[in-house]
Amino acid sequence: MNPHRLAMLVMLVLLLSACRPPSDGASPTDARGADGVVAFETVRRVLQHPRCQNCHPAGDAPLQGDDSHVHTQNVQRGPEGRGMVGAECATCHGLANPPSAYGPHVPPGNANGWHMPPPDTKLVFVGLSPRALCEQVRDPARNGHKDAAALRVHLEDPLVVWGWTPGHGRAPVPTPRDTFLAAWERWMRAGAPCPD
Structure with missing residues (x-):
């Protein structure tokens, strides 16, 4: 292999390895790992806020409201995470949040379509310890x-x-989005360490 190709291959491997956390993460006891664990606590608070965890429950029924109660109308995840036939998420959830004049209990909307993770990768946020979530x-x-x-x-x-x-009558995630994204980046740069 010529030296130029070898150098490019080495650079590609280094770049790719920098883009994903190591399988075991940084040690929470070293300075970089400790900073990453602190950053993950901010990430965790966001992921386990009702706005996020309501679509990431342990079961197949989404949660709703600031109290994360089981979704009414017997709504279910469905085979692709978009609801069951005849009761797809998009049946009630439109492409945008309705105006506040519609009242507090109108289903919110989203341009990409409302959905949950599919059943084969539920990515549960509800009830997990910080380490398990991480x-x-x-x-x-x-x-x-x-x-x-x-x-x-x-x-x-x-x-x-x-x-x-989130629209009228719903509490937004209290951590500012910029703060969340900065914490996410710090956690990843630290090797995505998990708390003990």
Whole structure:
């Protein structure tokens, strides 16, 4: 192999390895790992807020409201995460939040279509310890087959961004979005360490 190709291959490997957290993450006891664990606590608070966890329950019924109660109307995840035939999420959830004049209990909407993760990769946020949540989020086998770069892209999905502008009568995620994204980046740069 010529030296130029070898150098390009080495650069590609280094770039790709920098884009995904190591399988075991940084040690929570070293300075970089400790900073990453602190950053993950901000990430965890957002992921386990009702705006996020309501679509990431342990079961197949989404949750709703600031109290995360089981969705009424017997709504179910369905085979692709978009509801069951005849009761798809889009049946009630339109392409945008309705105007506040419609009242407080109108289903919110989203340009990308309302949905949950599919049943084979539920990515549960409800009831998990910080460590279990951390391990699941960074594990492609359990997070929808996403590496660190794909997870970061997912954070720009309109349904994720909706959590900060959920519409009339719903509490937004209290952590400012910029603060959340900065914490996410710090956690990833630290190697995505998980708390003990």
